[in-house]
Structures are given as C-alpha cells and as structure tokens.
Amino acid sequence: MKMKCSQVLMECLLEQGVDTVFGYPGGTILNIYDEFELHGYGEKIKHILTSHEQGAAHAADGYARSTGKVGVCFATSGPGATNLTTGIATAYYDSSPVVFITVNVPEALIGKDAFQEVDVTGITMPITKCNYLVRDPETLADVVREAFAIARSGRPGPVVIDIAKNVTLTEVEFESLPLSEHSKSGRLAKRVQRSNNNLKAPEPDGEDIDKLISMIAEAKKPLVLAGGGIIRSKDAVPEFRKFIEKLGAPVTTSMMGIGACPSDHPLFTGMIGMHGTRASNIATTKCDLLIIIGCRLSDRVALAPHFFARNAKIVHIDIDRAEIDKNVKTDHHIIGDARRVLELINAKLPSYDYPEWREEVFSQKTKEPVSAGKTTPKEIVDIINKYTDENTIITTDVGQHQMWLAQYFNCSRPKQFISSGGFGTMGFGLGAAIGAKIANPDKLVVHCTGDGSFRMNYTEYATAKYYGVPVITVLFNNRALGMVRQWQALTAGRRFSQTTLDRGPDFVKFADAFGFEGVRVSTKDEFEKAFEKAVKSGGYYMIECSIDTEDLVSPMIPGGAKSDEFLLD
C-alpha cells in the first residue's frame, strides 16, 4: 500500500505494539504529529505531551524500566533533540531500551546550519547503542524494525532514529509485517544471518559453566554480586533466587541490582559500594570467590579496582563481552544472558551451605544512623515501607535521598526500584514516575526526591495532572544540595560553596498551582499521617518532609579507597 513515510512510521510503531509515546512537537516533526489526527493514530497510540523534552525522555525511560518493553520518545530537530540528550545518556548508562525518534531539517538543508538544525547522530553517537539518519524513504520501515530489535536485545539500550523532514512527506510502498517476521526481512535478516554465521549456537559455553561449578566446589567463602543485568534480563530473577538458595552464600547487589534479591532475604547483605553496607563491603575483601552477575563494576562499586575483592577469584557473568576485565581484572568469565547462564548453572549446582562464613559476614553490622533532626531519613523510608508493598514502584532522583531509598527501601521484586544509577541524573525521578505509572496504572507510584533534584524538572506536574497520572512525591527537604554538601563537609573543610538552597520556592504552593495536594511535615508522626492519606488517595500528592541539613549518608567509603576503608560507618 502506498503511504507517506510519516504514516509508515506510525504503522511501524503499531507493529512493535507501541501503545504510548512521550514527546514534544515542533516544526520539523509536524508531519509525524499530523498522523495522530489525520489518520487517527491517536486512537491507537497515546501521545503524552510533556513540559520539556527531557521529561519526555525520562518518562519513556521509566516506562521501559518498569515494564521491560521498549519506550518511545519523539522530539523535533535542534533544541528538541539536544534537550533529549541527558535523557538518552541516562538510558544508555543504565541499559534501558528506549527508541528516540527525531526529525531533522529537510535533506537539502542538512549541513547548511539551517534553523533548528543540529547533527543529531553526531551528538548522540557516544550515548546510544546505535543511531540512524534516514535520508532514503525506502529504508525507513527497515530502520525502525532494526532499531527496536537492537534496543531490546542483548544488553538493552537507547537507539536514536533521526529522519530528514522531506522523507516524512515522501510516499512509499509499505506492507505491514508481524513482529515475528522482522528478523527474516531486510537489514535485520542480514544482521541475524551475519551473527548466526559466526555464532553457531547463541548459548553460553558449557565448559565455562563447568569451570564455575568446580570453582564453587573449591570455595570456602563465596559471595554473589548482582547488578542491573539481572533486572534487565527477562525472567532472570526466579533463576537467580533459585541459584542463591542452592549456593547458600551471602548476596549483595549494586544499586542497579536492587530487587534481584528481596531486601529482607536472610542471605542478603545489602547494597555494595560507596554507600553500601559494612557486611557487603567487608565480605568483598574477605571472600575467596566472587561471582558477579550483570554488574559492570563501576567506580561506585569497585572503588579501588586493583584492590577489589583482592583475596578472591573473580568470576564475571555478563552478556556484554566488553565489560569483562574493563574495570576489574577477572579470573574467569561466562558470556550470555543472565537467565540462560543461571539456568545452566542451576542444573549442575549441588546445594551448599556456609554457616561460619555467613556468620562472619552478617556479624558486620552497619551502625544505625543518628540524626540531629526530629525525623531521620531512615524513619521516613521505614514509613514508606510500612504503607507500600510489591505493588508499589519507587522512582528516585539523585543525591542523598536516592541513597537512603537504596539503603532502606524494602524492595521485593525487580523493576520496583527505578533510579538513575550510572549517569546520576538529577530531575530523572518525576518523568520516570509518570512513565512508570502510565505503564502500570494498577500500581502505586511514589516519586522520592530532594529539594535540589525536584526543582530541576518539577514542571512535569502539569503533565501528570493533565493526563490523569496520579503519583505521590515524597520530598526530602534539607534546604541544601545534600550529597555535594556531604562531600564538602567531609573533604572540603565545611566550605559549603553553592550548595545551600535557602531560596524556596514554597513547595506546597507550587504543588497547589499544579493541582496537587501539598503538605509540609517535620516530624515522623506528621509524615506517617500524610503518607497514609496520600496512599489512600492514590496520588496527586506532594509531601515536603523537612529533615536536618546535617544528616549524612552513611556508611561511606570515599572514591578510590579500598572496600574496608570507611570514612563513615
């Protein structure tokens, strides 16, 4: 059937089962936006107009992280596209599958510094898994099919499709293809064929699995470290839990791995790394076998890479071969999808038990945090835990509140704790909460934030209210950029350069202006009452919780220090 490429794009989104698109229109992308009206695609695909392209990018990311499906985001050329870049990088660093579609100026104007022209593929090259500039209308459908496949397969990640505006108006012949046929046609077929030629069977190597089994047999003090790879791999968590039950060894996770193991699991030692627990960090230095699954050992986990797990044989399981030996030198690795690798391991692994080793690890207690304020951050999170369950999704921004949630939130399943880990994007949480709530309308979504992060993207309240997306915001207000302030307090002689936020706004009035109910609390009891009410109401609720400016995130190991060199414990 002959149709314009703008319609081809919509048809391609329907092939992929896309039900929601987040975005912001503009001059170059208007032909695509016209399809929502002209051919009624707005009936099948819901478009969420955000306040800012960055909010749309984070929402598409939150949608993807909370479901495992590919998120989709539209933006126009120039500033529309550059406003996406922080969102694209956020998705890239946390391996979140999002397809970003931008439209550039017409081909004849590309390279002429036209109005709102920017080299989108050039700018996004380092922050995408793959990107395209579509100049040939005949290739559009093929490119979109390949882009979605790349975004969701292997180690997921963002893909950018930039389309020249004249392409969107060009008529081409298009036949819809069911998703299952995509890998048999066009570019994707070539790619699949190419990778299968080299890859006789896309399976983890059996000998590598056997070697790990024998390494486990020799180990006396094994430790398991799970990362975001377990969360991204489809259905890996049940296999992972089977694996840790069989192994009976202590288990820790990175922040991205939160949810791989229930927070209250008897084998769980808590988060590892800079603000990880004593038990997790001491266990890494004492273990004799460290099994890492889907974790890239960033500088927040392996603070001093040469000393990381220095008494252990290190085994790294990952789908991305380029992560092996990148940050920490390993002794053995297995390449494959986490679920499949764990399935193969579980089939061969006998049951073990390490009561003395567990005792040694779990005797390392993290001190209860003390606070000068009326309410400690931990008390706030404990109340959140009390009124929420596995049907709750928590999104966070970045900073101290993020760490407190990572440390104390009672997470029981994957995709429940959504946070910008690798890129550390302040302002991520509200957009992500909107995306997560739209994807999971039956779940309660709580957006936790700080006064610094909240101000970055809080205009997305307009989006939430307009589209009927009830979210609850818990605002940890310490009237400072707390995490940077903490570093200044500990390492910069308490010179609080530009980290004091003594300037409002009045958050309650702000919430009110957007149709949210705002309430300000300063004690534990007030917070509990407000939070209970917020949960009952289901959303459109902002609780500003005053905490002490001096409250610190502890434990803390400074960057570059060994895993047992605590600055705060």
Place this chain on the structure above:
Amino acid sequence: MSEVRIHTLSVLVENVAGVLSHVTRFFSRKGYNIESLAVGPTDDTSVSRITIEVMADDASAEQIMNQLRKMFSVYSVKELPRKTSVRRELVLIKVKAEEPDMRNEIIQIVNIFRASIIDVSLKTLTIALIGDEDKADAMQNLLKNFGILELARTGTVALERGEATLVDDTKENKEFNLGKNMN
C-alpha cells in the same frame, strides 16, 4: 600499566555513513592519537577494512578493541602483531631535482629502494614507494637532503600471514557476537 607501544588494529566494518567517526571516537576518548589510518572497501563492497595504528599501552588497546567489537557496525577486530603480519604503505614524495647530478643521485636511490618515478618536471621528480614503515622512513630520510617539496603517506595496511583471517571462528568472536544476537 604496561609500556606504550604501537598497536596495529585491523577492523572490518559495515560500509555505512558515520562508521569511521564512530570507530575513531574511541581513540580520542581515551586520549590516544591515531598514528596512521587507512580505509578502503574489501572484496565485499558492503564491508570496509580500517587499519589503525595507535600508540597505547596494552590494556587500553585491548579496551578500545573490545569497545569496537561490540558496535553493531563493526564485524570484527583483531590486533595484527608485527611478526605475524605483512604490512605495506604507499608513499608519494615530490623532491627537488634541478641539477643533473642531483637527478642521477635521486634515481639511484629510487632504484636501490625499488621505488619508481611516476612524474617528472624540469625541477622535480615524484617518487612512489611501497614498503613497510621502516623502508618508507629510510627513504624519506635520504631524500630530505635534496629537499622534499611534498609528501603523502597512505598509512599502513596489513594482513595476517598464512591462512588466518579476521573473521576466524574464535571463542572471543563468538562471545562478542552473542551480545549482538537479535532475539
């Protein structure tokens, strides 16, 4: 960190727009200057071969190779060690040759190096030389005395000796491909 030395990387890529800047980006990101770069199509016109020489320590070179290998437009990457590869570079040198003695002397040098003269004018000779870097350097040094007016080097191209090819069915290649497999 091991010592810094020249690494010759041979990279097979999909012949699409932007692939060269994608590949070279990894070198600048790590702060390494590319010593030489040669790009051209292969027997399959949809595939190009990029030969890159970079001065780096072993660990960084390995990491750059790994980052390249996971790119969708990169099919295969291999380091070609000096001992087990054949390497050639084409050099064009335009040299001053105004006096007859000078001309004769230059022609002798050209013969010794088994290079060829590809253009002549009343005042200049243009010489083409094919060889490895050492040979090119040696000839360049000798001709300096006569006055080099212009010089162009293609950068090294290299292939492995014997039967080995870049897309061998090695375990490492399989591991990288597993990550690219579509599901």
